[in-house]
Amino acid sequence: MKKFSIIIGIVGSLLLLATFLFPIWSIGLEAPQYPGGINMYIWINQISGDTPHTLQNVNILNHYVGMKSIEPESIPELTYFPYIIVFMTLFGIAAAISAKKKIVMTWMMTLVIIGIAGMVDFYMWEYDYGHDLNPNAPIKVPGQTYQPPLIGSQYLLNFKATSLPHVGSYFIGASFLFMGATYFMLKKANKSQNEELEDKK
Amino acid sequence: MNRNYINLIALISFAMLTIALTSCGESKQSGAMTASGAAEKVYVAPGEYDEFYAFMSGGFSGQVSVYGLPSGRLFRVIPVFSQDAEKGYGYAEETKNMLMTSWGFVPWDDAHHPQLSRTNGVTDGRWLFINGNNTPRIARIDLTTFETAEIIEIPNSGGNHLSPYITENTEYLVAGTRFSVPTPQEDVSINEYKEKFKGTLTFIKVEPTHGTMSVAFQLLMPGFDYDLAAAGKGKSHGWSFFTSYNVEQTNTLKEVNASQLDKDFITAVNWKKAEEYIAQGKAKVMKTSYYHNVYDENKQTTISYKKDEVLILTPEECPGVVYYIPTPKSPHGVDVDPTGNYIVGNGKLSADMSVFSFDKVIAAIEKQDYEATVDGIPVLKYESVLDGIVLQPGLGPLHTEFDGKGFAYTTFFISSEIVKWKLDDKSVVDRVPCYYSVGHLMIPGGDTREPYGKYVIALNKITKDRYLPTGPELAHSAQLYDISGNKMELLLDFPTIGEPHYAQAIPASKIVPNSKQFFKIEENNHEHVTKKEADAKVVRKGDTVRIYMTTIRSHFVPDNIEGIKIGDKVFFHVTNLEQDWDVPHGFSVMGARNAELLIMPGQTRTLYWEPTRVGVYPFYCTDFCSALHQEMQGYIRVSPAGSNPDLKWWTGD
Numbered sequence: 047m048k049k050f051s052i053i054i055g056i057v058g059s060l061l062l063l064a065t066f067l068f069p070i071w072s073i074g075l076e077a078p079q080y081p082g083g084i085n086m087y088i089w090i091n092q093i094s095g096d097t098p099h100t101l102q103n104v105n106i107l108n109h110y111v112g113m114k115s116i117e118p119e120s121i122p123e124l125t126y127f128p129y130i131i132v133f134m135t136l137f138g139i140a141a142a143i144s145a146k147k148k149i150v151m152t153w154m155m156t157l158v159i160i161g162i163a164g165m166v167d168f169y170m171w172e173y174d175y176g177h178d179l180n181p182n183a184p185i186k187v188p189g190q191t192y193q194p195p196l197i198g199s200q201y202l203l204n205f206k207a208t209s210l211p212h213v214g215s216y217f218i219g220a221s222f223l224f225m226g227a228t229y230f231m232l233k234k235a236n237k238s239q240n241e242e243l244e245d246k247k
Numbered sequence: 248m249n250r251n252y253i254n255l256i257a258l259i260s261f262a263m264l265t266i267a268l269t270s271c272g273e274s275k276q277s278g279a280m281t282a283s284g285a286a287e288k289v290y291v292a293p294g295e296y297d298e299f300y301a302f303m304s305g306g307f308s309g310q311v312s313v314y315g316l317p318s319g320r321l322f323r324v325i326p327v328f329s330q331d332a333e334k335g336y337g338y339a340e341e342t343k344n345m346l347m348t349s350w351g352f353v354p355w356d357d358a359h360h361p362q363l364s365r366t367n368g369v370t371d372g373r374w375l376f377i378n379g380n381n382t383p384r385i386a387r388i389d390l391t392t393f394e395t396a397e398i399i400e401i402p403n404s405g406g407n408h409l410s411p412y413i414t415e416n417t418e419y420l421v422a423g424t425r426f427s428v429p430t431p432q433e434d435v436s437i438n439e440y441k442e443k444f445k446g447t448l449t450f451i452k453v454e455p456t457h458g459t460m461s462v463a464f465q466l467l468m469p470g471f472d473y474d475l476a477a478a479g480k481g482k483s484h485g486w487s488f489f490t491s492y493n494v495e496q497t498n499t500l501k502e503v504n505a506s507q508l509d510k511d512f513i514t515a516v517n518w519k520k521a522e523e524y525i526a527q528g529k530a531k532v533m534k535t536s537y538y539h540n541v542y543d544e545n546k547q548t549t550i551s552y553k554k555d556e557v558l559i560l561t562p563e564e565c566p567g568v569v570y571y572i573p574t575p576k577s578p579h580g581v582d583v584d585p586t587g588n589y590i591v592g593n594g595k596l597s598a599d600m601s602v603f604s605f606d607k608v609i610a611a612i613e614k615q616d617y618e619a620t621v622d623g624i625p626v627l628k629y630e631s632v633l634d635g636i637v638l639q640p641g642l643g644p645l646h647t648e649f650d651g652k653g654f655a656y657t658t659f660f661i662s663s664e665i666v667k668w669k670l671d672d673k674s675v676v677d678r679v680p681c682y683y684s685v686g687h688l689m690i691p692g693g694d695t696r697e698p699y700g701k702y703v704i705a706l707n708k709i710t711k712d713r714y715l716p717t718g719p720e721l722a723h724s725a726q727l728y729d730i731s732g733n734k735m736e737l738l739l740d741f742p743t744i745g746e747p748h749y750a751q752a753i754p755a756s757k758i759v760p761n762s763k764q765f766f767k768i769e770e771n772n773h774e775h776v777t778k779k780e781a782d783a784k785v786v787r788k789g790d791t792v793r794i795y796m797t798t799i800r801s802h803f804v805p806d807n808i809e810g811i812k813i814g815d816k817v818f819f820h821v822t823n824l825e826q827d828w829d830v831p832h833g834f835s836v837m838g839a840r841n842a843e844l845l846i847m848p849g850q851t852r853t854l855y856w857e858p859t860r861v862g863v864y865p866f867y868c869t870d871f872c873s874a875l876h877q878e879m880q881g882y883i884r885v886s887p888a889g890s891n892p893d894l895k896w897w898t899g900d
Contacts (some may be wrong), residue, residue, distance in 0.1 A: 099826035106800050106825075111876065184875055 048145055051231035053057055055142025055150065058224025061217050062135045065090045066128070070214035071168065073194050075104070076206040087212060088168075090127040093118045112183025113175055113192055121169060138221070139181060147236065150229045157222055169196050171177070251482055285738045288729060290320040298557060299691050301704065302375050303327075304362045304724065306746020307510070309356045311377055311388065316691070316702060316752055317375035317727055320739035322792045327386045327395050328356030328379045334843035336395075339844055340818070341773075342542075342852035344549035348400050349536040353382045359748045362413040362420070364458070368480050368696030370845045372757035376411040376420055379534035381652045383407035385420055385451060387458055391763045396544075399460045401538035402557050411451070412476035415484045415696070419463065419518060422449040423473030423489050430467065431535065439858065440498035444470035448489060450518060459541065464521065464530055464558040466569065468514070469622045470496050475580045475646075481587035481695050483605040485519040488590055492577035506596055510573040510629065513581050513592050515608060517568050524565045530558035545849055547766075547773040563623030566811050571626040574601055580646035580687075584655065585696050589634060589670055591655060593644040598646050600657065602673060633855045635673040642668045645686060648693030650700030650730060656693075658685040659706065665705055665728070667735060679735045681705040681726060682713050690730070691752035700755065706747040714742060764828040766849030775820035780804040783897045785879065792817045794896075798832040798846065799824040800873040802898060803866070806881030810894030813887055817856040819866075823848050832870025834882065843869045857883040 058110075069087035076083045084104060087094045093116065095101055105115045120122055134157060141153040176193025187203065194200065194207040201207070292299050297315030300322075305312055313322045330337030337346050337354055356379030360513030363370040374396075375388040383401035388394065401407050403420045410422030423446070429435055430445040445467055452463040471491040473651045474897055479486035484855065524530065539552045550566050553880030562569040572590070574581075576597035583590055583605075590603040610616075611631040619626040654676070657666050663684050667677040687706045691699040705726040712828035714725060722742035729736045768778055777783050777795040783804040786793045793817050797804045803821075811817060821834045825848035835843040836856055844852040858864075868879035886892040 097826075106827075184878075242251045 048232070048235050051228045051235065052142045052145055054224050054231070055228035056139050058228065059135045059138025059142060060132050061221040061224060064139065064217035065131055065214040068213035068217065069094070070212055070218070072210055072212045073106075074208045075202075075211075076208070089124075089214065090131055091124050093121075093124070105138045107205075108175075108192075110183065111190075111192055112179075112180035112186070114178060116175070121171070123171075124175060125197045127164075129189050134160070138225060141226075145232060147229060147232045148223060150232060154225055154229065157218070157225075161218065165196065172196070250392065268810075274815075285736070289727065289739045291315065291320070292369070293538060298755060299699070299702075300755055300758055301689070301691075301750050301752040302363070302748040303706070303743055304358045304361050304377055304534055305748040306359065306723070306748040307357050307742050307876060308745025309358050309379070310744065311358065311375065311748075312392065312744040313757075314725075314743075316642060316704075317738065318330055319725070319739050320604050321744070323393055324744055325388055325393050325395065327377060327388065328358055328384065328398075330354040330842075333845070335842050335844045335852060335854075338842040338854075338893075341851070342395075344397055344400055344551040345540045345542065348382050348384070348387050348538050349552045349553075350382060350401075354486040355381075355385060357406060358386075359380050359627075360410060361749060361751045362411045362414070363417055363751045364417045364752055365413060365695060366417070367642050368415040368484075370692060370751070370753045370757065372416075372694060372753055372761065373641050374417075375751065376413060378407045378410035380406055380408050380425070383422065383424070383673075385411050385422060385460060387460060389458075389860060390758055391761045392554065393762075394542070396458070396542045396672045397900060398452065398538075398540045399462070401449050402462065402537040402554075403465060403533070404428075404449065409473045409476050409489060411455075412478055412487065414478040414487065414518075415480055416460075417453050419478075419487070420451040420453060420460065420475050421478075421487055421489070422451060423447070423476060425474070425739040425872040427470035427472065431486070431533065437498050440470060443497045444496075444498070446491070447469055448473065448516065449520070450515070452550075453606050453722055454826045461539070462526055462537070463534075463553070464560055465559050466516065466521070467559050469624075471512070472501075473514075474578070477508075477581050477590075477694070479587055479605070480583055480585065483583060483587040483590075484515060486605075487516050487518055488572075488581045488583065489516065490574070490578040490581045490592070493581075501805050509530040510575050511577055512626070513574045513578060513590065513603070514624075515570045517636060521565065521568045524560060524568065526560060529565060530560050532556050533559045545770070545772045546777075547771060556812075567621075568857065569624050571621060571624055572603055572608065572632055573618070573626060573629045575599065575642060579644075582647040582649075582655075582694065583651050583900075584670055585651050585698060586695075587654075591657075593647060593657065593658070595643050595645055597644070598639050598642075599642060599847040601629075602634045602670075603632045603639065607632045607634065610897070622859075632898070637673045637675065637850075640675050641678070644767040646688055648688055648690040648703065650690055650693065650703075651697050651698035651737065653701050654702050656688060656690065656730070656735075658688045660684055660686065660708075665703065665735065667730070677734055679728060679737060681707055682724070682740065683707060683709040683711060683724075687749040687750060689750040690756070694751075699752075701729070701731050702738075704750060704752075706743075707752060708746070710742070713740060719802060727793045765826060765830075765848060768824060768826060768849045769820075771822070771849055771851060773820075773822070775818070775853065776851045777820065777822045779824070783896070783898075785810065785894055787894055790815050792894075794819050796821045798822070798879075800830070800836070801868075801875035803868075803879065803881045804832075804898040805896035806898045807885075808896045809884040810892045810896075811858055811883060811885050812890055812892060813858055813861065813885060815858060817858060819844070819854040819856060820851060821846055822851040825849070830872060831870050832872050832879070833867050834866065836866035837864040845870060858883075861885055 069089045071088040089117040099152045199208040298318040301314040311325040326336035361377045364374040383404035387397040391397040404424040405426030407426035407826040408425035411420035427444040427446040450463045472493040474490040476489045492511045493505035497857045542549045575594040578592045579595040592601045596601035611627045616631045617625040618628045621705040641662040643661035685705040689704045707724045729740040823846040846852045
């Protein structure tokens with residue numbers, strides 16, 4: 047039982063590494079003259095699109111309303127976030143091997159805090175892109191800002207912007223659930239151990 | 248009483264008018280099946296794709312137009328042999344050389360027969376070849392970009408009508424001279440036709456990976472008029488068939504004099520045998536002069552190569568290469584059925600049609616069953632190679648295509664109709680009228696091993712009353728017939744660009760996946776490319792000024808230029824930095840005496856401009872690119888000759 051819970055915990059920690067293989071978030075823009083839409087993908091270490099030129103095309107559109115150019119090099123999170131993921135993976139493996147409920151719980155709480163902090167950070171970037179507009183922009187619509195939603199869809203002028211978690215996020219969620227399973231198995235194991243002890247008494 | 252009388256007259260008049268109008272409507276035949284039935288078959292809903300691409304030659308427009316079938320919608324006109332101001336083709340520095348010939352710059356031609364490239368006898372969707380008649384040429388169009396990629400001039404030819412008639416694996420294209428001429432050219436009396444005039448049949452090799460063309464060899468033939476051709480298929484692969492008329496070898500009033508003999512010839516050429524003679528060194532080198540223009544996609548520029556010799560084979564010296572099949576009365580088209588066995592001779596002045604059998608041709612050659620020899624070329628015995636005769640199918644047979652189900656479809660120019668007949672027993676099974684005077688016809692894949700026998704298109708020369716009148720000059724037309732059933736049924740009638748001389752069609756699925764959306768800027772190695780706005784500049788070297796300019800929605804860099812003066816030679820090297828589908832930019836400058844540039848995303852195009860007036864002149868984007876397209880403009884200042892203005896350029900503050 048204990049061995050199994052350790053394995054589940056290690057597997058769960060390793061699942062975090064999938065964020066190097068899949069984006070964690072996607073933002074899609076839909077308008078009639080863009081068949082198939084324009085889709086951007088946010089990874090832990092980069093921003094990509096359907097084609098190598100998606101960002102250039104989004105930036106061309108954005109400059110009309112005065113939005114700043116999206117330049118992945120200027121977003122520090124994309125540089126240090128991979129380290130956080132690697133740290134959490136190693137920490138998770140250590141926590142699983144320790145087979146200590148408390149350490150496992152600490153790992154889970156840390157992941158939740160990182161998740162929330164990540165969302166807040168993402169929201170702030172979105173807010174900044176959507177609100178910090180060049181006053182000399184060719185197209186100015188009074189009161190209009192261009193912040194995409196955190197999750198869900200919203201119309202930004204002629205574009206329907208849809209923001210959703212992507213595969214990487216599901217792996218983070220799965221990682222959390224795996225570690226949760228480890229936690230409960232450890233708890234149960236401890237409990238039965240205690241019961242055994244009590245029986246012996 | 249009086250009022251009743253007037254009423255009666257009014258009533259009678261009305262009735263007569265009604266009858267007149269009704270009968271007037273009836274007098275013009277629509278020719279189509281019930282309108283709603285036909286409409287349903289050609290309706291392609293908005294946003295849906297057509298099943299086939301049809302490539303129609305533009306005839307005397309010199310271009311190729313691209314239509315969808317069954318809708319008949321026009322998608323694009325590909326500039327080939329004619330300058331096209333709309334696209335800057337033949338005006339921009341990068342495409343001008345495509346129209347270079349040994350005669351110099353020739354900005355027009357008469358484009359007749361498109362041919363799709365083939366693999367194993369079926370179209371493969373890689374290239375489209377087409378001939379230029381007047382200044383003998385063949386062009387290759389790249390079907391990933393729908394742009395002309397190459398043009399090769401045909402030496403020793405008096406007019407390239409019989410062309411390009413491709414072989415089964417795109418090994419060769421052919422080019423037969425329509426007019427025999429002194430070869431090599433010399434100053435002789437036209438009355439020395441019989442002695443001095445020769446015809447050439449040219450074989451153009453196609454490089455299998457890139458499609459690059461080269462003149463492989465020429466057969467020096469008797470001075471006939473060479474008309475049309477077809478390559479063998481399957482069992483007849485390795486052979487090509489050519490029609491010739493004017494076997495009389497007359498040089499004046501040909502309409503009478505070249506129509507005297509009962510039979511002219513279909514020339515059968517064993518090109519595999521010819522290859523053996525070439526390998527043995529039997530060909531002679533003849534000095535000549537022709538151009539070969541190739542678009543270098545990497546450098547985005549057309550390079551012209553001047554060539555000066557060609558290999559010549561003479562049939563007399565190469566037995567086994569050329570045979571004549573006697574064919575009644577000035578055959579026009581020669582067509583080989585999908586099995587490769589039946590060779591249909593369309594004797595345009597004959598009442599009947601002769602169908603030959605390839606098996607019988609081979610047997611006759613083996614038995615040396617000849618009826619004569621002309622200039623060392625054996626003439627096979629007509630009766631020995633004839634498979635059968637289609638008796639009196641119509642008047643003026645021109646061309647035949649096949650549906651792959653055992654039927655042939657032949658056009659009749661004089662009786663203006665398509666006749667469907669059975670290949671095995673030569674019986675006529677159906678006929679439909681064409682509006683009017685049909686020339687070629689086209690079944691998608693109908694000249695290949697695997698026809699898509701669903702539609703036939705009649706390519707008509709005359710339209711008269713078919714469309715709203717447009718003054719003396721009227722559009723030519725194409726007519727689409729459903730041939731999936733026993734009876735041919737007219738579905739659609741649509742106008743075309745220039746003369747829709749001949750056409751080819753291919754399932755869209757063979758082209759769509761390879762269609763290029765834009766050119767990658769990192770692969771643009773144009774000599775004068777500007778890959779980012781920061782690199783835009785103006786460079787003077789003597790009186791040559793090169794402006795390295797970029798376009799991206801919705802501005803030019805630079806958009807203000809000073810320091811140009813009268814007498815300068817100005818080159819606008821404009822690079823479109825866009826990397827998205829369907830975002831071309833245009834460029835035009837006031838006073839330019841050529842055309843606009845139309846620059847695809849990732850492309851560089853160059854406009855040459857000689858400023859002639861002092862002042863400040865605008866330039867602007869001509870292709871509606873964005874919401875701020877109208878603002879996409881700039882100024883160039885021109886100072887007087889002999890002045891010494893500073894070279895300056897900028898965009899924004």
